Amino acid sequence: GEDVEQSLFLSVREGDSSVINCTYTDSSSTYLYWYKQEPGAGLQLLTYIFSNMDMKQDQRLTVLLNKKDKHLSLRIADTQTGDSAIYFCAEYHTGGFKTIFGAGTRLFVKA
Amino acid sequence: NAGVTQTPKFRVLKTGQSMTLLCAQDMNHEYMYWYRQDPGMGLRLIHYSVGEGTTAKGEVPDGYNVSRLKKQNFLLGLESAAPSQTSVYFCASSYSAGSNTNQPQHFGDGTRLSIL
Numbered sequence: 080g081e082d083v084e085q086s087l088f089l090s091v092r093e094g095d096s097s098v099i100n101c102t103y104t105d106s107s108s109t110y111l112y113w114y115k116q117e118p119g120a121g122l123q124l125l126t127y128i129f130s131n132m133d134m135k136q137d138q139r140l141t142v143l144l145n146k147k148d149k150h151l152s153l154r155i156a157d158t159q160t161g162d163s164a165i166y167f168c169a170e171y172h173t174g175g176f177k178t179i180f181g182a183g184t185r186l187f188v189k190a
Numbered sequence: 191n192a193g194v195t196q197t198p199k200f201r202v203l204k205t206g207q208s209m210t211l212l213c214a215q216d217m218n219h220e221y222m223y224w225y226r227q228d229p230g231m232g233l234r235l236i237h238y239s240v241g242e243g244t245t246a247k248g249e250v251p252d253g254y255n256v257s258r259l260k261k262q263n264f265l266l267g268l269e270s271a272a273p274s275q276t277s278v279y280f281c282a283s284s285y286s287a288g289s290n291t292n293q294p295q296h297f298g299d300g301t302r303l304s305i306l
Contacts, residue, residue, distance in 0.1 A: 083232075087230065110292050110293075110294075112294055114297075119299070119300075120299050120300070121194070121280055121282075121297030121298050121299045121300055122233075122280070122282075122295075122297040123297070124294045124295075124296075127292065127294060129292070167232065167233070171292075171293060177235075178284075178293075178295060180232050180233040181232055182230060182231060182232035183232055
């Protein structure tokens, strides 16, 4: 079946790197996304990776994709208190337009 | 540029009451979605629409109805609210394009609904 799995919590110290992991089950997914949700707000697209890539870097963000293991990760370098939020992994199925979201990882950044 | 706007932001209802949540987007997106977000469960798709005049059921459609009379608006209705429908409701929209086109969803800020 379709399922996107993430750990629910991650705590890091300010200035350290954060790594949020995600596993998905559908190898036909074309795009994989990371969304950020701040308190009281909706989800905002943070970054995405196309399935034929294995890495994408965007300033402090690095996305790694291991298609063989169906594993996606988001690394945030020099984590700041403003990075505290819930991060959602999502996969897009081109066959039926549908996007499947994980349950979200709550990132706590300690000063 | 407003993006996706949801109204109201908060609402408290009594069991059995009805209400309609409104979602409006100004990006000329074809696809629109309604999700509910509950603690530890992520986002669950209630209903969606692939264009004006069309609607379809998602993962958890029971107890909800939707309408897409205008391309920019997607309405979510609760005919007889139940406590199990207490949740945060998010509307989203995305472009319609070729199947291999990147189609990230754009979200509203949510409606927090409590059913007593």
